[in-house]
Amino acid sequence: MAELTADQEPVPPLTIAGHWDFRYQYFAGDAASRFFHELGNGRIMGTLCPQCQRVLVPARGFCDACYVSTTDWRQVGDRGRLETFTILASRFPGLPDPPVVIGYVTLAGASTALLNFVLGLDLTDVEAAATRLLAQPAVEVRFRDQREGRITDFFFQLADA
Amino acid sequence: MCPVRELAIIGVGQTAYRRRHDCSTPELVSQAVTAALHDAGIPMQDVDIVTGGFAPDGLAGENCPDKRFLPAAGAVGRWSMRVNTGGTTGIAAAYAAMDLLAARYGDIAVAVGVERMAQAVNVPAVFNSIFDPVYERDTGLSTISMGALRAARMMMKWGYTPQVWAEVAARNYAHATRNPLAQITRPYTADEVLASRLLAWPIRQLDACPISEGVCAVVLAGAEVAQRGRAVAWVRGRASCTDTYNMGDRFDRADGDLVDLLSLHRATEKALGQAGLPSAAEADVVEIHAPFTHAETMAYAPLRFCAAEDGADLVRAGFGRWDSRPVINPSGGPQAANPVGATALVRLAECALQVRRAAGERQVPDAALAVATGQGGASQFSTCTVLTAA
Numbered sequence A: 001m002a003e004l005t006a007d008q009e010p011v012p013p014l015t016i017a018g019h020w021d022f023r024y025q026y027f028a029g030d031a032a033s034r035f036f037h038e039l040g041n042g043r044i045m046g047t048l049c050p051q052c053q054r055v056l057v058p059a060r061g062f063c064d065a066c067y068v069s070t071t072d073w074r075q076v077g078d079r080g081r082l083e084t085f086t087i088l089a090s091r092f093p094g095l096p097d098p099p100v101v102i103g104y105v106t107l108a109g110a111s112t113a114l115l116n117f118v119l120g121l122d123l124t125d126v127e128a129a130a131t132r133l134l135a136q137p138a139v140e141v142r143f144r145d146q147r148e149g150r151i152t153d154f155f156f157q158l159a160d161a
Numbered sequence B: 001m002c003p004v005r006e007l008a009i010i011g012v013g014q015t016a017y018r019r020r021h022d023c024s025t026p027e028l029v030s031q032a033v034t035a036a037l038h039d040a041g042i043p044m045q046d047v048d049i050v051t052g053g054f055a056p057d058g059l060a061g062e063n064c065p066d067k068r069f070l071p072a073a074g075a076v077g078r079w080s081m082r083v084n085t086g087g088t089t090g091i092a093a094a095y096a097a098m099d100l101l102a103a104r105y106g107d108i109a110v111a112v113g114v115e116r117m118a119q120a121v122n123v124p125a126v127f128n129s130i131f132d133p134v135y136e137r138d139t140g141l142s143t144i145s146m147g148a149l150r151a152a153r154m155m156m157k158w159g160y161t162p163q164v165w166a167e168v169a170a171r172n173y174a175h176a177t178r179n180p181l182a183q184i185t186r187p188y189t190a191d192e193v194l195a196s197r198l199l200a201w202p203i204r205q206l207d208a209c210p211i212s213e214g215v216c217a218v219v220l221a222g223a224e225v226a227q228r229g230r231a232v233a234w235v236r237g238r239a240s241c242t243d244t245y246n247m248g249d250r251f252d253r254a255d256g257d258l259v260d261l262l263s264l265h266r267a268t269e270k271a272l273g274q275a276g277l278p279s280a281a282e283a284d285v286v287e288i289h290a291p292f293t294h295a296e297t298m299a300y301a302p303l304r305f306c307a308a309e310d311g312a313d314l315v316r317a318g319f320g321r322w323d324s325r326p327v328i329n330p331s332g333g334p335q336a337a338n339p340v341g342a343t344a345l346v347r348l349a350e351c352a353l354q355v356r357r358a359a360g361e362r363q364v365p366d367a368a369l370a371v372a373t374g375q376g377g378a379s380q381f382s383t384c385t386v387l388t389a390a
């Protein structure tokens, strides 16, 4: 008579392949829609918090520090200070090909910094490039010719490049 | 008004924190919870409340995993809830359990932190998906580059160097050799850290945490249950504070710069105040939730170890090593194992083991006071918990 038990020999752990690749449409919202529209006009715009008087860039509909709605729009300058940066140095699927620099920049007239690519640096020597960026050089905005309403419609480059 | 109910951690159960192809998620959860209940000497029948944390669903590739992991933690027939605040998820689950106990919705609670990220084939891409899809995700931002942006700022402001951070890593790896649950048990030297692969300047492979999974469980109880003659860890202070998501809003801010870690500064101020401590340096053990070496040093000023600009000198002086007090990360910390959804709870559990003198080979002699931090989101969710032996 057959025994009503499982096989006694060890069974290798089983893995089952899967994937999770749903598509989405992100709703940029009121403030970001206008911000990206103005990128099309070649302008970087921020929103003013009526309480702390900060010009929030990129634009937001409310200030989460004061918890009040922003009111006016302000155009900010296209030059600014590199607050910090990193140089992506290893390749990961789905992320930008290295080496590439991203950094936070506070543009003239803005109270906050925005993140984007910093292009145009010689990155053959990563340490030398990093030393140059640690000095927080002035950077400027460069708009791409073809703009599609994304943050990548512009990038930063060193102002003295 | 009733006096505040005193709470204690009466049991700890942990799986090893490494790739666990041999166990399903519910199996791992039940192993940790069973171990925690055994450690507490409590049967599941006596548990009133089950809380749990499980960090980004995308890492495990299972949406709403609470439906399977909470029953595996003992939730069937009980009050249960899942909480999620990124890296602080595990400690947030423990705080939720403490809140429910303090409000007397029950006398005994189980809190679990769960991580299943080894199931993700491409972890950095999943981590890119946690960032703002409108303004920031296109830049390829990931948790590694998010950390690197802070590290570079610390170099600009306070003179940190990769050499200093390599010493932090070497100390964590040395401590991890004592911890059988750690994923990395090789005592890498500072030179090996500096020679490891550059991920995102200035962060190298061995400055960063490994891809770890596993489950941490703790049993919590009100004082009436905890006072049974068994060693427990009393919760003497705890606080949580949150900062804005927007990293770009925090540069040269009057309240604190991006790398001042304002949320941890404020959480620590409250928790230390509740425990009557001027500084976390008074503790025997401090478990710092820092998946990167620079992030550990970013916590030094908020923990009142030193002024922010003196952190590098503190490292060079050997602060936090095994033969000093406080010992930083006797477990090896998140650099030796970082199961994201569990990590912040692991810091608490390791501190509880220390003050209960139940930490085995990684026991710091006579530890009686321990401080655990939690750090999550865009370095925006912070917690600080103070535990004592008596």
Ligand SMILES: [Zn+2]
Binding pocket: A049, A050, A051, A052, A053, A054, A063, A064, A065, A066, A067
């Ligand atoms: Zn404001």
